[in-house]
Amino acid sequence: xxxxxxxxxxNLNLYFDNAATSWPKPEEVYKAAEIQMRQGCGNPGRSGHTxxxxxxxxxxxxxxxxxxxxxxxxxxxxxxxxxATDALNIALKGFLSKGDHVLYTAMDHNSVLRPLGRLxxxxxxxxxxxxxxxxxxxxxxxLEEAYQADTRLLVINxxxxxxxxxxxxxxxxxxxxxxxxxxxVDTAQTAGTVDIDAxxxxxxxxxxxxxxxxxxxxxxxxxxxxxxxxxxPLREGGTGSQSELDMHPEAMPERLEAGTIxxxxxxxxxxxxxxxxxxxxxxxxxxxxxxxxxxxxxxxSIPVVKLxxxxxxxxxxxxxxxxxxxxxxxxxxxxxxxxxxxxxxTGLHCAPLAHKAINTFPEGTVRLSPGFFTSKEDIDFLVSxxxxxxxxxxx
Amino acid sequence: MPMTIVKINKLExxxxxxxxxxxxxxxxxxERVMNAIAEGGRLQYFPMFSKPFYKIxxxxxxxxxxxxxxxxxxxxxxxxDQFEKKKNFEEFLRLLLSxx
Numbered sequence: 265x266x267x268x269x270x271x272x273x274x275n276l277n278l279y280f281d282n283a284a285t286s287w288p289k290p291e292e293v294y295k296a297a298e299i300q301m302r303q304g305c306g307n308p309g310r311s312g313h314t315x316x317x318x319x320x321x322x323x324x325x326x327x328x329x330x331x332x333x334x335x336x337x338x339x340x341x342x343x344x345x346x347x348a349t350d351a352l353n354i355a356l357k358g359f360l361s362k363g364d365h366v367l368y369t370a371m372d373h374n375s376v377l378r379p380l381g382r383l384x385x386x387x388x389x390x391x392x393x394x395x396x397x398x399x400x401x402x403x404x405x406x407l408e409e410a411y412q413a414d415t416r417l418l419v420i421n422x423x424x425x426x427x428x429x430x431x432x433x434x435x436x437x438x439x440x441x442x443x444x445x446x447x448x449v450d451t452a453q454t455a456g457t458v459d460i461d462a463x464x465x466x467x468x469x470x471x472x473x474x475x476x477x478x479x480x481x482x483x484x485x486x487x488x489x490x491x492x493x494x495x496x497p498l499r500e501g502g503t504g505s506q507s508e509l510d511m512h513p514e515a516m517p518e519r520l521e522a523g524t525i526x527x528x529x530x531x532x533x534x535x536x537x538x539x540x541x542x543x544x545x546x547x548x549x550x551x552x553x554x555x556x557x558x559x560x561x562x563x564x565s566i567p568v569v570k571l572x573x574x575x576x577x578x579x580x581x582x583x584x585x586x587x588x589x590x591x592x593x594x595x596x597x598x599x600x601x602x603x604x605x606x607x608x609x610t611g612l613h614c615a616p617l618a619h620k621a622i623n624t625f626p627e628g629t630v631r632l633s634p635g636f637f638t639s640k641e642d643i644d645f646l647v648s649x650x651x652x653x654x655x656x657x658x659x
Numbered sequence: 660m661p662m663t664i665v666k667i668n669k670l671e672x673x674x675x676x677x678x679x680x681x682x683x684x685x686x687x688x689x690e691r692v693m694n695a696i697a698e699g700g701r702l703q704y705f706p707m708f709s710k711p712f713y714k715i716x717x718x719x720x721x722x723x724x725x726x727x728x729x730x731x732x733x734x735x736x737x738x739x740d741q742f743e744k745k746k747n748f749e750e751f752l753r754l755l756l757s758x759x
Contacts, residue, residue: 595714595724598733602726603710652708 278642280608282635283425283453283583285475285482292535293479300531307524309504319527326530327517329537333455333545334462334470336488343520344486344530348452349375351471351487354520355448356380356419358495359469364389364416367407367445370396370621371424371431374614376450380419390414396621399574400429407436411443418445422460423453426618426631427573428556428583430458437466446493452476453581456536457552457636459545468493477548479540479636480533483526495520548636552582555634555643559584562647568657569650572622572629585622585629591656596630599656604649608632662686662756664749670733677738680745683731684756693727695755719744 279287300322306315308323327339336342345351356379360366366389368376383389392410395403407418418440423430437447446468451460456477462470467490474484489495500512501522513519540548556577563569563586572585588596597610611628612619619625634643666683693713694702700717706727715723721744725732736745 598724599705599708599712602729603708603712605709649709652705655705655707 278604278606278645280606280632280634280638280642280646282476282638283428283581283631283633284609286477286479286635288637289479289481289532290535290539292539293481293532296535297481297528297532300528304527304531306527307504308527310502310524322527322531322534323525326534326537329534329541330472330486330488333537333540334460334488335464336462338491340516341491342486342488343517344484344525345471346483346526347475347485348450348471348473349373349485351473351485352376352448352450353379354495354498355469355471355487355489356383356417357498358520359417359446359448359493360389362388363414365412365414366391366417366419367394367410367415367440368392368419369394369402369421369431370617371400371402371421371426371429371615372419372617373421373425373450373452374616375452376419376421377617393617396429396618398622399572400424400427400618400622401574402431402436404432404435404439407439411445415443415445417448419448419450421453422449422451423458423581423583424573424615424618425453425583426613426615426629427585427622428453428580428633429574430454430579430581434465441466453583456540456545457548457581459549462488462490474529474533474536477540478533479536481529484529484533487520489516489520497522499523543636551636552634553577555638555640556580556582556584558640559632559634559643559646562643563650566647566651566654568654572624582635583631583633585624585631587624587627587629588654588657591653593628593630595656596653599653600630600646600649604645606646606649660685662692662759664752664756667749678736678741678745679733680736681731681733682752685730686759687728687730688725688732690727692756692759693725695759696723696752717748719747721748 304318306319308319310316327342330342331339352375380391394407420431420436440447448469449467450471452473455472470488472486474480475482497512497520499522503513503518505518506513568588570587574580593610597608600606600608609631619628663685664682665685668681670679670681697715700715703714705712711727720737722735723732
């Protein structure tokens with residue numbers, strides 16, 4: 265199927281929820297998952313027959329492709345997880361220990377806030393929240409004053425899932441490293457769509473998801489762990505190696521992976537990564553900046569719409585959040601879907617502190633997240649629907 | 660055959676403690692049914708939307724929304740006396756639908 269065919273499929277619904285999960289996927293992604301289920305069902309590392317060896321190869325290739333995407337030379341430093349939330353749990357709970365102090369920002373997702381909350385309540389860590397501006401940028405002056413002698417980790421949300429705001433990653437990393445504080449970057453909204461060089465940027469740990477910008481399936485994600493960082497495993501069990509021992513293997517990546525890996529999901533993810541490699545992250549980013557700029561400008565033309573987040577699309581991932589004064593966000597989402605066939609996400613987006621920062625708590629916002637396959641014609645239709653729906657504000 | 664309720668699904672527990680339920684019917688909600696449900700309450704109707712949207716605020720504090728010509732609608736029950744209000748609404752709805 266070509267991009268053009270993809271467009272026809274997409275028109276069943278206008279999909280503006282790529283920040284939740286990307287759709288459509290490249291045709292090769294669908295095919296790879298089906299082929300893997302039908303013909304490639306071997307359990308990697310568990311035997312020596314053809315299918316298990318093929319499964320091993322597939323997992324290694326996917327590890328290599330992820331490593332290449334973020335410019336890491338040693339693929340064994342990439343471990344697979346269920347999703348970005350799982351990867352963040354592995355990082356936070358495997359890295360932090362009793363007495364550690366952690367810095368995190370108001371734009372963080374519950375995938376960071378809740379594990380940190382658990383560690384705090386259990387008396388393991390203390391933490392300091394870095395406030396963010398109304399457009400979602402962390403207060404760097406506050407950050408400079410927030411370090412303590414026991415600060416061990418700074419968690420950075422590369423791009424907010426509410427406003428798309430891209431954090432000043434390099435500045436924040438430099439600030440933390442100058443105090444020997446390690447960095448964990450959540451790239452759930454940027455992997456595959458924003459260029460990331462984990463080595464040049466000196467990122468210590470990086471969590472990613474497979475089903476958003478990487479165009480793979482749900483149930484895939486992972487973590488890059490720089491050499492020299494040792495995480496305690498969150499899960500232990502079967503790995504297909506050193507089976508005689510009752511100790512989980514120490515070597516990466518097995519150290520942080522236990523149980524059968526989702527090779528169907530990884531087959532899809534590998535094709536997503538191949539698609540990204542062919543198109544190039546820079547070209548994908550350029551398209552998304554273009555689309556977001558167009559969407560932002562069109563929404564500005566509707567008087568009752570209030571936009572939240574950066575106006576400059578170079579400072580944001582492909583997300584635009586808005587509210588309409590006097591209209592309930594859930595109702596706008598309901599009408600967009602029921603009356604116009606447009607899919608988006610409304611509410612708090614699992615990021616309550618972000619909404620507090622941008623002054624949209626507790627009502628939330630309507631979040632529009634176009635993707636690689638979104639066209640300007642799609643946006644024109646959306647904007648025309650929103651011009652109708654503006655009547656809800658006047659009712 | 661009179662119009663009947665074929666399915667009631669709880670959709671979500673809201674932030675403020677209210678509940679949303681979805682009601683599915685054996686026939687479409689037409690203008691007559693919409694107006695009958697809205698009787699005594701306040702109806703907001705948006706026929707200019709791609710598919711016409713309506714909202715009803717009842718005297719009991721229920722908020723009802725739906726698309727005219729569809730087989731379902733959604734009802735938000737407020738926190739206070741929500742179970743009793745749900746029971747009363749369903750009794751009212753069954754009686755009303757039996758006439759359509």
